[in-house]
Structures are given as C-alpha cells and as structure tokens.
Amino acid sequence: MERRKFIGALSFAGILGTLIPQRILADEKHEPSVYAKNDRDYWYKLLYKIAGPVVHNLANGTLIKNMPLEKSPTFDSRSPSVTYLEAVGRTYAGIAPWLALPDDETKEGILRKSFRNEAIKGLNKCFTPGSADALNFSKDHQPIVDAAYLAQAFLRAPKALWEPLEAQTKTNIITSFKSLRNRKPFKSNWLLFGSITEAFLLTIGEEPDTVRLNEGPKMLNEWYKGDGWYGDGPNYAFDYYNSFVIHSMMVDTLAIMAAKNLVEQKVYDLALKRMQRHAVGQERMISPEGTYPPIGRSITYRTGAFQVLAQVSLMEKLPAGIKPAQVRCALTKVKQNMYETPGTFDKNGWLQLGFCGHEPEIADYYTSTGSLYMATLSFLPLGLPADHEFWTGAPVAWTAKQAWAGKGFAKDYHVDY
Template sequence: MKNTSIKRISGLITLIVLLSVCLPITNVCAQKSKNKSKEKQSITTTGKQDREYWSELLYKMSYPVIHNLAEETLKKNMPLETGPDYYLQVKKVTYLEAVGRTMAGIAPWLALPDDNTKEGVMRKTLRDDLLKGLTHAVDPNSADYLNFRSEHQPIVDAAYMAQAFLRAPKALWEPLDAVTKKRIVEEFKALRNRSAAYNNWLLFAGINEAFLLSIGEEPDPARIDFAKKKIIEWYEGDGWYSDGPNFSMDYYNSYVIHPMLIDFYKVLLDKNKIKKEEYDTALKRMVRYTEFLERIIGPDGSYPPFGRSITYRTGAFQALAQTALMEKLPEHVPPAQVRSGLTAVMHRMYDQCNNFDEKGWLVLGFCGHQPMIADQYTSTGSLYMATLGFLPLGLPADNVFWTGPTTDWTSKKAWSSQPFKKDYKVEY
C-alpha cells in the first residue's frame, strides 16, 4: 500500500509539472514565447540603441524632480508616499532626498558637451533646469527651499549632492552664481551640528567635508579622519565591506560604500591627504566587488531582491556602473558585456514592471507598486537612488562601452553552456 501511495503521489506531481509547462487556458506557452521573443530582441540591439534607451529612461525618471525644482513646484507636485512603518518627518527630508540622489545619478551625463542630438537636447534641458533649481534649493525665500538645517537624514542626501558636484564640477558647480555657491556652502556647514550614525553614514559626513575641501573651504578634519579610518576597519575581504561593526548581506556596498569611498578618497588624494596606495587599494576592492554585481544579473535581466532598501531598484548596480564609467572594469569583463547586462536589467525592471505613477513619479516598490516592502525610512524621494545605475551615460557615445557588440553577460553564458571565467576569492 505504501509503495502504491508513493507511486500515485509521484504520478500526480509529474502531471502537475507537465500541466504547468503548457496550459493553453492560461496562455503560459504564449507568454513564454513572448518572453523568448523579447529576449532575442534584446540580444540583437546595438550599443547605439541601448544608449538611446538608457538616456530616454533616465530623462523620464529625473525630469519630474529637476523640472519641478526649477519651477519652484517640487514641494507642490511631488507625491509623499511612505511605507507602512515610516518614522521620519517626511516633508522635512523627502525633497532633498529626491534632489540629491537624482543629481548624483545624472551628473556624469550632464557633464558631457552640448550637441544637437535628441539626447543632447534632453541633457541640456536637465542641466539648465538643475542649475536654475539649485538657486531655489538654497534660497530661504523660495517655495522649494530644501531642509539642510534639521533632522539627521539631510546628512545623507547632502552627501549625494556633494557627490554630484564632485562628479561634474564644471557642469554643476562652476556655472552657479556667487550667492548660490555661498548659500550651498553655508547649508553644508550647518550639517555639522548633528552626528552621523555609526555605519555607512560616516561616509556621508566625510564626503560632505571633502566637497568643501575640494572647493577651497576649510573642512572639519575630524569627520574626514573618522570616516577614513572606520570604513577601512570594516573591510571584510574579497571586495566586501561591513556596514558598521556588523555585516549585512544587502546592496549597501553598491548604494553607498564603494562609490562614495572612491569619490571621497579621490578628493583626499588630490589634496595630498592620503597616499596613492590607499586609493589604489580601495579601487581594487571596488573592482573586485563589481565582479559579483555583474554575475548576479540573471539570464533574463532579473536580480535577487535581498536585503534592505531594494526599492532603490537599479541603484543596486551603482558600483558596477561607476567602475564602467571610470573604465576600470576587470580585464575579463568587456565594457560591452556590462552594457548588455545592465540594459537587460533595465528592460526587465522598467518595461515589465510599472514603476511610475500617471504623472511620471517613481512609486514605492521593487517591480511595480509594492509599498509593503518599503523600509521605515523610505519615501518617494528616497527612490531616486535608482538613477545611480545610469552612470555610464557619462561616457561619450563613441566609447567602447557603447560601440562594442552586444555580448552575453556571465550568468547568461553560464546558463547556456558557454565558456565563462571561474571565480576565486582575492586577498587585497
């Protein structure tokens, strides 16, 4: 009897599997066929088509933030969606979040010279609007005056603004008028009356001071030294940093730690505050970490939604994007391979998930509107970390990143029986 029951159960499982493979009444087969068709289409796109897709998507994402700031309507028009356990003062933090994070993502792109292409027009529109908007952001009499003066969260998002200025000084800092520059400096110095949390936040405080140092202002050396020493102490090995004393398996090495540490260290190196060996070691560690990021891109462009802050979407690939922008990718990872993988992620994330509301603002979620997965510190403004995955748009269109042939990325090679490089731990 026992054997008979086992056979019956086994038979039922086999039947269920067979039925799930192709049920006409649910259009499963048709959907699979469509997916294969989409997959095939993505393989055959050119770098020029990919760049057009990236630039239009980034423009769509960033325009509502930047244009409304320019028009002094950001606070009037931006939605104030929060997660179920949100605990911050949303009106005091979310607008600077949106502006700072968007700026950091679009800065390398806006640094490219003007041209008369469709992309060039979009780029100039955003840059002109941002320069106009920054005058409002630090004007106490403006309807869109951003809060740097209270709450702890502004330490974070001022840091992304600082990172934007460091990534594109000639496009975003130098053209500002003297009054606006003076006001920005005052706002950054006002952050010093609050302490940063004992984790990746130390980098935020550090890079805010590094930005001031870069423009000839006197920095707070204690904040710089504390960030420099503690982050290095928290290195765990093989390209991974701990976020504070305790390790967390999430994307914060990409959202924050590697890219911001490199930009922070670059200022310190230029000002002779660290040795070149320190910068080079940090860079090698980031390059190693990007190997993991490239490998987690699934054959279909999906990637695992683990850890905190997954509502930041494509921000999870900032470290890979920055390494590509710096042209420091590992030798065995061709730039066009990274472009192809990231393009697949964007198509999977933004074509197959409805991540925008009817007015073009990002909505809380990972794939679509999923407010239940938002963290207790996540609001609408937080979501614009997604722009950080687009940094390679700062490479000109004739760079090999864009001109190289579409290439399968590592997991696609692995799952289609192609040769691919084995992976091993590194010791630096």
C-alpha cells in the same frame, strides 16, 4: 494619498514633448524600449523619464507642490520634509556624469543641454531662502545623507553643475553643508556621508572638518570583511549598501584626499581594487534573464543597487575579463525588466514605492518618494561619450548568461586584498 497632476501622460513622448521643443522628438511617439535606436538611446531616454519630474519641477519652483509624498506604511518619526532633499541629492548624483558631457547638435545633445539648464535653474531656486522649494537641512539626521549625494553630484560634474551656479547659491550651499556639522553621522555607512561632503568642501577651497573627513575612510577600512565587501558598521550585512554608498563614496573621498596629499596614493589604490572586486560579483549576480536577487534593506532603490558596476564602467576601470559591452547588455536587460513593469511610475511619471512595480508594503521605515531616486545611480555610464566602446561594442552575453547557456566563462576566485 493625493497625487497632483504634473505633465500629461506617463509615456516618455508625452513627458518629453512638454519639456523641450517638439522638433527634438518629432518622431518619438512610443516607449523607448520598443523604438529606441540602440542601448544608449534607451538609457538616456529612460533616465530622462525617471529624473524629469524632479528636475523640471525644481526648475519651476513646484517640487514640493507637485511631488507626491508616498511613505512606507512603517515610516518613522523623521520629518516627511526630508523626502525633497532626498529626491534632489540622489537624482543629481545620477544625472551628473551625463550632464557633464559637452554640448552637441544631436537629439540627445540638445535634450541634455536643456536638462542641464533646468538642473542649474532648480538649484538656484531651491537654495534661495524663503523659496517654495527651500530644502530642509535643519531637521533630523537624514539631510546628512542627501547633502552627501548632492556633494557627489558636484564632484562628478563640477563644470556642469557647480561652476554655473549663482554666487549666492554657492554660498548658501556651503552654509547648508556646514550646518550639518552639529549632527554626527551614525556609526555605519553614514560616516562616509560626512566624509564626502567635507571632501567636496575641500575641493572648493573651504576648510574641512578634518575629523569628519577622516572618520569615514578610517572606520570603513577597519570594518572591511574581505573579497570586496565592507561591513556596514562592525557587522557584515548581505545587502546592496556596498553599492548604494560604501565603495562609491569611499573611492571618491579618497581620490580627493590622495590628490591633496592627505592620504598615500596606495590607500586610494587599494579602495579602487576592492571596488573592482565588488563589481565582479555584481556582474555575476545578474541572471541570464536580466534579474537580480531582492536581498536586504532598501530594495526599493531599484537599480541603484548597481552603482558600483556603473561607476567602474564610467571610470574605465572594469576588472580584467569584463567587457564594457557585457555590462551594457546586462544592465539594459535589468532596466527593461524593472522599469517597464506596470506600477513603477504613477500617472504623472513619479517613481512609486516598490521593487518591481508598486509594492508599498516592502518599503523600509525610512523610505518615501524622494528616497527612490537612488535608482538614477545605475545610469552613470551615460557620462561616457556615445562613441565609447561601452556603447559601440557588439552585444556580449554577461557571465550568468554564458554559464547557463553551457558556454565557456571565466572562473571566479577569492582575493586577499
């Protein structure tokens, strides 16, 4: 596999110094895990390190030129070109809440503004017909998935990512999203991809495909198994798809439908309660050492597995008994364990196939480089301001760490909703 040079060395300082004025990080010369001032400092620098190659290259019109195309050894017959829309949709869904914060003159704020400007520039470029980075919406079913993540990004940051776009870019995005209506999502979590894309179109005054809008929430409710777990289709799957997709897109879609009086408020409230219940399990699955089980499909999406816990934190809807600081501490430790493992990034800063390091053989048949940027979905709490309790609260041991230290912790019980 050919890996083209992107921007210097792997270190965060090397990447950052290339993309923004040197004065911003004049004193940053080391990896953030060692020299970060605090957890937030570590998080935003790590998110920038992960997402930077995608956003920067998209802004320069060089995403397709420079992004390495590493595929699973068992990659199927879909067009490899789907990987670029995967990278864009998933990355933007993860960075959107952070970019939505207001500008300020802190080091983080200056970086965030620069990154937001690049993100907007990149979207204007890749939705220009004939551009070097024009994204594939016409081949295969895969674009249904990643149009949904891009739609979710716009829902998470409408003023930061949607409103500033050029008028023609907006028209081209709407046309691209509507073009997917000639392909039906599979009878699985995919139904929610169609639903959230239509929900986004509804928010900007476009007429939605009502069948597609309603089918996701309807079928997933029929497949609900209890205690915070939906089936992925009629069968139960013990993996992370309830977090990668189901709870997040169910809640975000129903929020729009409830606001438009297309469903009763109690339908949304129930979906949120189920999401909160799932978050309880997610927090308890993080070991005292900051690891979690490599269970099921798509484990190469890495910390995207914790989108539910991240999103309820962003929404300030953590279940009773879970303090924001314990989520912060737990996820920080997971990120350190995962992203500081050699082989996670290639020499130019792109994510590589693997769970903890570079392990192409564990990638699923639908997985390529762009797929991996689901990892950004665990960074949603960066959308909370720096003075929020999530960031300022004193360190707190998470549940498993308390339990295995022989300290008191809350017991857990099944719920009936």
